Amino acid sequence: MHYERLNVANWSRWRPQMLRLETQTYEPSRQDTSDTLEKIVCNEKGVNLVAIDDQQLAGFCLGAPLEAFAHVRGPAEDPFRGNATVLYAADTLVDDHYRRQGIGRELKTRQIDAARSEGFQQISGRNRAGLADAMWQLNSSLGARAIHIIEKDYQDGIEPDLCIYYRIALTVPLKRQNNS
Numbered sequence: 001m002h003y004e005r006l007n008v009a010n011w012s013r014w015r016p017q018m019l020r021l022e023t024q025t026y027e028p029s030r031q032d033t034s035d036t037l038e039k040i041v042c043n044e045k046g047v048n049l050v051a052i053d054d055q056q057l058a059g060f061c062l063g064a065p066l067e068a069f070a071h072v073r074g075p076a077e078d079p080f081r082g083n084a085t086v087l088y089a090a091d092t093l094v095d096d097h098y099r100r101q102g103i104g105r106e107l108k109t110r111q112i113d114a115a116r117s118e119g120f121q122q123i124s125g126r127n128r129a130g131l132a133d134a135m136w137q138l139n140s141s142l143g144a145r146a147i148h149i150i151e152k153d154y155q156d157g158i159e160p161d162l163c164i165y166y167r168i169a170l171t172v173p174l175k176r177q178n179n180s
């Protein structure tokens with residue numbers, strides 16, 4: 001598996017496969033549009049990565065400064081918004097066929113390491129209770145702590161309609177697991 005940074009230079013290369021995976025993976029209320037993804041990927045302070053198997057996109061992990069997400073519940077109420085110290089982890093996804101091989105963990109570990117070395121002090125994010133339990137397990141193992149629970153934000157009739165807003169402090173270097 002090959003990992004590389006995703007940004008304005010290679011966005012058009014990976015965009016079609018990213019959009020296909022978004023549609024394939026998420027219920028409509030969690031799918032991001034091409035415009036939304038582009039704003040995150042092309043944010044010059046973003047920390048975005050792709051996992052590539054030959055020409056195939058196996059997964060990706062997106063994040064940009066919290067200030068870019070004022071319209072999203074969680075970031076909207078976050079007292080650290082405006083300090084330019086928090087990376088908001090917007091989306092992490094691994095294609096079904098590549099799951100449980102350590103790719104999600106590698107993407108997140110690389111994102112956390114890059115965020116720390118690029119001056120962020122924390123990562124925050126949202127995980128939908130139930131549907132994103134695997135992601136919450138992964139984030140928890142990387143130091144995420146729940147800050148609050150957001151109720152009834154998705155409003156799509158799927159229960160539970162709850163999401164966990166969490167933080168990962170970047171003051172302590174991560175202990176890496178060996179997944180190779």
Ligand SMILES: CC(C)(COP(=O)(O)OP(=O)(O)OC[C@H]1O[C@@H](n2cnc3c(N)ncnc32)[C@H](O)[C@@H]1OP(=O)(O)O)[C@@H](O)C(=O)NCCC(=O)NCCS
Nearest residue numbers: 092093094099100101102103104105127132134135137138
């Ligand atoms: C969450 C996701 C990215 C994990 O990717 P992955 O490559 O399969 O994850 P890894 O193999 O690196 O596993 C890392 C950890 O994730 C957790 N995990 C992964 N799959 C899991 C599952 N089916 N059930 C419970 N925990 C799981 C475990 O904590 C695992 O650690 P372990 O291997 O030490 O037990 C993947 O399941 C996914 O794309 N899910 C759908 C998209 C999504 O909901 N994203 C979150 C948006 S909020």
